[in-house]
Amino acid sequence: MADKATGGESLLFLTDEQLRKGIEAMFFAYRGFTSDPDRILDTMDYGRAHHRAVHFINRSPGATVGHLLTILGVTKQSLNRVLRSLFDDGLVEARVGKTDKRERRLHLTDKGAALERALSDAQRARMRAAYRAAGPQAVQGFRTVLEAMMDQDQRRQYQGLKESNP
Amino acid sequence: MADKATGGESLLFLTDEQLRKGIEAMFFAYRGFTSDPDRILDTMDYGRAHHRAVHFINRSPGATVGHLLTILGVTKQSLNRVLRSLFDDGLVEARVGKTDKRERRLHLTDKGAALERALSDAQRARMRAAYRAAGPQAVQGFRTVLEAMMDQDQRRQYQGLKESNP
């Protein structure tokens, strides 16, 4: 009678207590996840919002402002404040779209790329250490659960990387 | 020559590209993770900070303000603003410490417990769905990686639950 629906596996991992542990694991781990880049950003006049913008511009060079808006899920006013300071400091540059001149295609400058590298080096170092300590099997599970936790739209943006230059 | 240091396992999961995927997985998943409670909180006059307070008071009834401060990692002024509104609305009550009368032991009222349940029900539902979709093996890996990603202090707080009533 036991383990009927699971093909022999117990469902102990679905108890409320286990779920609470998972929730707190997300909370504490996310703090660690952001702490290293945060420390770097604090020394400059930037915050996490700048980090996110720089990250995704680096990931998809030539992305439009609108594209960034949907990925980040903020208002254009909020994003604009961040972008403006990145322009002013010469970290990001905008090129008028070739086919559609209303668009502004965003690119990192050398200086911007350098900051991106510094930030992601720090973040990757922690991630690498965690991955190495946990092993490939665990990493596989980690990614599987995180993906299952996303919203539909978010999952699509997470999976699709190639359509930044349409 | 290959797989020398890993006992036969490839290290493909440690490439920069894999790490970047992991970073973005955290980003998108955390958004999903917080979205359901956020929707509830939005209908009231509360925010994520209230959620966190209510969560940890529920987890460790009788915790002192100082204990909460170290768990949440914010300043007392910031926490106090949140706690005051929770007091005013009758969600949390403070009882003077028995041995040390300076301390205020925090407890949820029935009303507070009801809110906590609503919030964590929503959050657990998503977590449960993700866990169920991913399976126990993946969940194990998920927890392992998250734990490895925490700071020392955070990991200690994550693991130790019993010392709230010292």
Added chain:
DNA sequence: TTGGAATGTCAACAAGGCTGACGTAAATTC
């Protein structure tokens, strides 16, 4: 009895969200 710890509180400020309204240039549609 006195120093320090635990707590509360006032004031001021910043980052980074939000809404609403308005403007401009380019593309698209009619």
Added chain:
DNA sequence: GAATTTACGTCAGCCTTGTTGACATTCCAA
């Protein structure tokens, strides 16, 4: 060719949640 829509920018104002700094109270402990 005119009208509408789209992409983007900007001004103004508001909220939450974090921060520092200063100061008061209460009470434990040496």
